[in-house]
Amino acid sequence: MAGIYIHIPFCKKACFYCDFHFSVSFQQKDEVVASLIKELKERKNFIGQEEVKTIYFGGGTPSVLSAGNISEILKEVYAQYTVNDNAEITFECNPDDLSKEYLVGLKECGVNRLSIGIQSLNDESLTWMNRSHNVTQALQAIDSAAAFGFRDMSIDLIYGIPMLTEDEWRQTLKRALAMPINHLSAYSLTLEENTPYNKLVEQKKYKKPNDDDASRHFEILLEEIKLAGWEHYEVSNFCKAGNYSKHNTAYWQNVKYLGIGPSAHSFDGRGRHWNVRSNKEYIQKTQAGESVSESEELSTKDIVNETLLTGLRTKWGVNLAEVKEQYEYDIAATNQTQIMEWQQKDWLEMKDGVLRLRADGFLFADYIASELFVL
Ligand code: SF4
Structure with a gap:
């Protein structure tokens, strides 16, 4: 898909x-x-x-x-x-x-x-x-x-x-x-x-x-x-x-997408690609048969951090067991004290191995995700 x-x-x-x-x-x-x-x-x-x-x-x-x-x-x-x-x-x-x-x-x-x-x-x-x-x-x-x-x-x-x-x-x-x-x-x-x-x-x-x-x-x-x-x-x-x-x-669920047009971004599961941000350059390169995009390979750390950043913004949250299995990183164990503190504030909940924000936590979604980032 x-x-x-x-x-x-x-x-x-x-x-x-x-x-x-x-x-x-x-x-x-x-x-x-x-x-x-x-x-x-x-x-x-x-x-x-x-x-x-x-x-x-x-x-x-x-x-x-x-x-x-x-x-x-x-x-x-x-x-x-x-x-x-x-x-x-x-x-x-x-x-x-x-x-x-x-x-x-x-x-x-x-x-x-x-x-x-x-x-x-x-x-x-x-x-x-x-x-x-x-x-x-x-x-x-x-x-x-x-x-x-x-x-x-x-x-x-x-x-x-x-x-x-x-x-x-x-x-x-x-x-x-x-x-x-x-x-x-x-x-x-x-x-x-x-x-x-x-x-x-x-x-x-x-x-x-x-x-x-x-x-x-x-x-x-x-x-x-x-x-x-x-x-x-x-x-x-x-x-x-x-x-x-x-x-x-x-x-938000890391599905592959292709971005067409000047400044469009693409994602193929392991790497990000971004097109030139100029209409003139985009036209010239496309018509000359040259590539219009640059790319970078994401490290495992980048993928885990992106999963946190995008997943926590959604009602589906982040499946910690999947992250542990795929990337060998245990978010819950590494951030136990911090997660408990946020649970007490009713900012987030952990149910069936999924970490998700509560209504009050949505206001701080990016902050919470960044505090949980792999460094
Ligand atoms: S300038 Fe164009 S792209 Fe930007 S908000 Fe207005 S309509 Fe949308």
């Missing part, structure tokens, strides 16, 4: 907090599409005969491409790889791109899951983030997509925004959870280096995100998720009964 991620490196506007790879110039759009198709052909052996169960268009903003472009790319995937009949095909999109014609086009291509970048249900916050859509467009996009038969829909929301009050955040969640969606990804605003947001903070024009506000927003998020009867299955991901993102869940 394997997954394919396809990175579309274009956006209409630069959201000021974003450090993903994208360009707001569309001049090289056709060349990038041609290169994606070429890379799909050339890296076929990365996956070999394994069945592809998930395909994920991310970015950037995949919805800046035409449905015709998406269809061409998907045709190449089907031509080169063995794709499961029920493969999950997710498409990240911005609400302002989801016209009726576009939704019909996506359906015809085989896209069966939408991940819509709503981010906020407050126009002031959307303007503050420099998003390209407004609340009316967000609500219309969700209604149209539901009307056109998209049953699997996820939205993204951001909390910890300086102007977002606790009450507004709670109301946003209540509205969102009543929408015809079955998945929510909610992220805390973070201040990344090399972003316009970071510059504005340095110039004292904008406020930094406040950790206490973000923690309180996270608590409200967990309260509203529980009230709505949804599942919390990864630190930032929530769904209606069992509607997990299959693609992302596979990442």
